[in-house]
Amino acid sequence: MIRRISIITILVVLAVITVVFALKPSHDDEVMLTATAQKGKFESMVYSSGQLESQEADYITVPAVFRDNRLRIWEITIADMIEEGSRVDSGDYVATIDHSAVDEQYKTAMDELDQRFTEYEDSKIDSNLTLSNQRDQIVNAQLDLEERQIIIKESIYEAPSVKRKAEMDLEKAERKYEQMKQAYVLKQQQEANKVDRRFINYKQAKERVDLLQSVYDALTIRSPKSGIIGYYRYSGRGAAVKANSTISTRSPAIATFPKMNTLISTTYINEIDISRIKAGQKVAIGIDAFPEKMLEGEVSSIANVGQLLPRSDAKVFEVKIKVIGDDEELKPSMTTSNVIQTGYAEEAVFVPLESVFTNDSLSYVYLSEKDGRKIQKQVVETGIQNENFVVALQGVKEGDRVLLSEPENAESLTFEGMDIYQSIKDDADQAAGENSQEAALVQPKEFTSK
Structure with a gap:
């Protein structure tokens, strides 16, 4: 009896072990997330917020x-x-306009006006004193001349040497008298110029004060x-x-x-998306203040140079979007929600972005059969994309199942569809050759010095 129980126990244990190993998933039965290639209308959009401004x-x-x-x-x-x-x-x-700057300058101008007025008055007094001294010197020179003339008359009976000395003294007195009169004329002009300069300085200071007084009327x-x-x-x-x-x-x-008929929405696009923005692209413009309104627009200009966002290392590029039509309810500085259509296809095959992998210049997907047992590493040519999907121009057809992550045996799989890659490469080489020919036709003229 005991022997029979032992045999039954062993058989049960073996059965359990067999079931466990049978239910354990193998690498061949690895569960992979997949998606199905779809076909239909495809749009590529860039979303941004902006602000209404008038172009004129x-x-x-x-x-x-x-x-x-x-x-x-x-x-x-x-x-x-x-x-x-x-x-x-x-x-x-x-x-x-704040009057502080005007007040400060007005106070300074008044101090300067007082100083210039004092200098002007002092210059007139100094000129009068100087010319008065000059006139006294002329009178003294005239008296000295008359004295020398009297001495000449009294020396008529004197010795010749005495008479000659008297004549020389008279000539000196006459010459000094003439020099003093000429010097007075020059000194008069000099002093007049000094007074005029002081008056001009005073006049300029007075005009500045008057000008500053008139500025107060312009503050409003x-x-x-x-x-x-x-x-x-x-x-x-x-x-x-x-x-x-x-x-x-x-x-x-x-x-x-x-001018409300020339409105634009100014927005800023990050450097990742700016390469997708082109002049002339259609834009759907929403107005945050009027959620029910939806305006049409188009990209009119794109900045050539980016700029840093405040307190950030991210670079953005200014893009101006022309608003088509006008609306009386719109006002400057209203916030806009812009949807820029960067690409459109009426009918295209597209797959999730996560399903496309790259290797240098090669793009490929992993195609899977329904049972997931056969996986194919397929080269594809990609087109426009949006935030979720990318268009597959070649290599994928509608209904194909694509893996959303690389399988464990990805390295052992060989590429299928290398003719697609070769076609892409040939087109790129042809385009590069055409560009080189165009560049060769437009050569700058050689500079020659004369």
């Missing part, structure tokens, strides 16, 4: 008086400005016409000029009157 506008400029160098004001601060998008009539309030900026006010923005992602902004007195404008 009239400007409210910095008051002309601030451009006068005599003010010595090189920067001004906008103390207050009405909200962007506000509608104004001619003469309505737009902005106020009013609208020159009716329209919608837009903030002025410098190129290259410059900040908008608004309240508390500091700008140069040579700045082109403080605010704008955007």
Whole structure:
């Protein structure tokens, strides 16, 4: 009995071991995620947010008086400005310029005016004293001349040597008298020039004070016409000029009157997607303020040079999108949601991006039969792509099953469809040859020096 139980126990254990090994998955039965190649309409899109701006506008400029160098004001601060998008009539309030810079210069100008006035008054007094001394010297020279003439008359009976000495003294007195009169004329002109220079300095200081007084009237900026006010923005992602902004007195404008029939959406595309953006591409433009609105547009310009995002190492490129048509409800600076159509195919075969692998210049997929037992490493030619799928121009047909990850035996599989790769390579070589021929036809003229 015991022997029979032992035999039954052994048989049960062997059966369990057999079942375990039978149910254990092998490498041949490896579970792989797959997807099916689809065929149909295919669109490649790039999504971005932007901001409405007018391509053309009239400007409210910095008051002309601030451009006068005599003010010595090189920067001004906008103390207050009405909200962007506000509608104004001619003469309505737009902005106020902070008066601090004007106050500082006005105080300096008044101090300078006082100094120049004192210098002018002092120059007149000094000139009067100097010319008075000159006149006294002329009178003394005249008296000395008359004295010498009397001595000549009294020396008529004197010895010849005495008479000669008297004549020489008379000649000296006459010459000194003439020199003093000529020197007085020159000194008079010299002193007049000094006084004139001091007066000119005083006049300039007075004009500067008067100019600064007139600037106070220009601190309040009013609208020159009716329209919608837009903030002025410098190129290259410059900040908008608004309240508390500091700008140069040579700045082109403080605010704008955007022309609403020339609207554009300015957006910034990252460097990964910028190669897909081309001028003329169609754009669907959504307005965040009006979710029900959808406008048409097209890419009008693409920046040649990228720029860094603030507090980031990522580079972006400015792209301007022309808004087709106009809408009275739209206002400058409204946020837009832009969908740029970078590619379109009416009918194409496409597969998931995860299913396409690359090896240098070679692109390929892993085709799988329904039971998953046979896997083929197939070369493909890819076309346009979007965020999820890529078009397969050659190598894949509708309904093919593609693996979404590489199988474990990927290295042992050989490439199928190398004729596709050769075709792609031949087309690339032909295109390169044509470009070389075109470059050879357009050669720069050789520089020759004369």
